[in-house]
Amino acid sequence: MLSGKRIPFYILMIAAIILSLFTFTGKSAPVEAADQGGGKTVYVIPIEREVERGLEAFLSRATAEAAEAGADHIIFEIDTPGGRVDSAGQIGSLIQSLEIPTTAFIVNEALSAGSYIALFSDTIYFKPHATMGASGVINSDGTAADAKAQSAWLEQMRSAAESTGRDPLYAAAMADSSVDLPEFDAPEGKFLTLGPEDAVEVGYSEGIIKDRVELLYKMGLSEATIIETEPSFAEEVARFLTNPIVIPILLSVASLGLVVELYSPGFGVPGIMGIIALLLFFYGHIVAGLAGMEAVVLLILGIILIAAEFFVPGGIIGLLGVGAIIGSLFMSGYDLGHMSMSIGIAFLVTVVAAVILFRRIGMDKGVFRHIILKDSTTTEQGYVSSVNRLELIGLEGMSVTSLRPSGIGVFDGERIDVVSEGGFIEKEKSIKVVKVEGVRVVVKEL
Numbered sequence: 001m002l003s004g005k006r007i008p009f010y011i012l013m014i015a016a017i018i019l020s021l022f023t024f025t026g027k028s029a030p031v032e033a034a035d036q037g038g039g040k041t042v043y044v045i046p047i048e049r050e051v052e053r054g055l056e057a058f059l060s061r062a063t064a065e066a067a068e069a070g071a072d073h074i075i076f077e078i079d080t081p082g083g084r085v086d087s088a089g090q091i092g093s094l095i096q097s098l099e100i101p102t103t104a105f106i107v108n109e110a111l112s113a114g115s116y117i118a119l120f121s122d123t124i125y126f127k128p129h130a131t132m133g134a135s136g137v138i139n140s141d142g143t144a145a146d147a148k149a150q151s152a153w154l155e156q157m158r159s160a161a162e163s164t165g166r167d168p169l170y171a172a173a174m175a176d177s178s179v180d181l182p183e184f185d186a187p188e189g190k191f192l193t194l195g196p197e198d199a200v201e202v203g204y205s206e207g208i209i210k211d212r213v214e215l216l217y218k219m220g221l222s223e224a225t226i227i228e229t230e231p232s233f234a235e236e237v238a239r240f241l242t243n244p245i246v247i248p249i250l251l252s253v254a255s256l257g258l259v260v261e262l263y264s265p266g267f268g269v270p271g272i273m274g275i276i277a278l279l280l281f282f283y284g285h286i287v288a289g290l291a292g293m294e295a296v297v298l299l300i301l302g303i304i305l306i307a308a309e310f311f312v313p314g315g316i317i318g319l320l321g322v323g324a325i326i327g328s329l330f331m332s333g334y335d336l337g338h339m340s341m342s343i344g345i346a347f348l349v350t351v352v353a354a355v356i357l358f359r360r361i362g363m364d365k366g367v368f369r370h371i372i373l374k375d376s377t378t379t380e381q382g383y384v385s386s387v388n389r390l391e392l393i394g395l396e397g398m399s400v401t402s403l404r405p406s407g408i409g410v411f412d413g414e415r416i417d418v419v420s421e422g423g424f425i426e427k428e429k430s431i432k433v434v435k436v437e438g439v440r441v442v443v444k445e446l
Helices: 004-023 053-068 085-097 113-119 147-163 168-175 196-201 212-218 233-241 246-262 269-287 293-309 316-332 336-360
Strands: 041-048 073-080 102-111 123-126 131-133 225-228 396-399 406-411 414-420 430-437 440-445
Touching: 041 053, 053 085, 053 233, 053 269, 073 113, 073 212, 085 113, 085 147, 102 113, 102 212, 113 131, 113 147, 113 168, 123 196, 131 168, 147 168, 233 246, 233 269, 246 269, 246 336, 269 293, 269 316, 293 316, 316 336, 396 440, 414 430
Parallel strands: 041 073, 041 225, 073 102, 102 123, 102 131, 414 440
Antiparallel strands: 396 406, 396 430, 406 414, 430 440
16 A cells, blocks of 8 residues: 555656546547649548447547538448447437538448448448448347337438438338348348448449549549548547446446545555546546536535545535535436446445455454544453442441432441432431442431
8 A cells, every 4th residue: 555655646647647638639630641633622531330429529520620621522431330329319410410412431331320320421332342231229238129219210210211312111121120121131020231232222322332542533532632530549538438338347446446445544556546447437428528517526526525524424415425426427428327327336346345345354444444433441441430339338327318219328427329228218317328239329227
């Protein structure tokens, strides 16, 4: 574990990491090909890997750059197995809103959400081995989505095809296995997947192209200036950090690190790992456009309230702090269900780790040693809660007050609180001590 003198070094290290990440949040530098003197500009934007909010953020930035530069055409080079339906919907709306002519060049596969995105382009071209379709909606566990979600997605696929003048039947067959198209190897019970030849036949593709050079020649843009846009380092990091699989891992590491730190003396590696994991979560969601400053402010407020709990008794402030942090996580998530599951996984990991650490370490180390009272007042250490006056047994004296049954008696000039053995004893009667039980002195009348 780290000593107090080394803590500033690790704080500086964390700050340097975060600063380096945010340094790369700017625009990525486009790769410009040699100007062939055609006078037109074509932007080539890749749509690769999984469709999620990180990809949406990149496409929003890239298309905005193309619009600002006055691009004459945008080519989306698509190679994706699909992804999130909500992200695909946002990307589709983004492409549909562009006033610049667009082309989808399917270089390998445009499956599921990828086929939906491709349908919004003005023209579609395939490479000889490319495929498009298989767009049924499935849950994160691989099971089919409920009827409501499937119905909504089916209508979205039809609308996407109709928006660019394509026959919606084939888009529907990609998302609905009940559509019977045996001539395209998609009988009832199987989703439609179009190859290059079939796509041309049904009017979903304008041609089969072997590479980008041939594509530009086919579109009459071989003389244009080609600008390739690539995701910036920050966007690549954000795509990784907002992956549905990575999110619960980050939250689990964050909670686990902070819990282990509670059982560790000083501030060390577990706490640093927890803080970095939490910062990475918010960094990725901020770059992806999912989290705003209000979520960050709520996070900071939650941390302050939890820290204040160590100085203010009651527990309410700490609960408010935990609630603020959980609220900031929900505000940053793009899906309430997935974020609930991620927080649930992190909570389960935290509880298991806390139980194991408590059984092995107890409360003798870490923060708990400062907030839990462990001192005891035992007789072995010289602490006595009361004096047993056994020497009073047998003494005779006088009742100063009436004993009803308690009162005051005088023995050898010492006033002592006494209680009668039986009933009422009048004032100024002779009494005798018959029993002593701690501070209880029992007398009887002579």
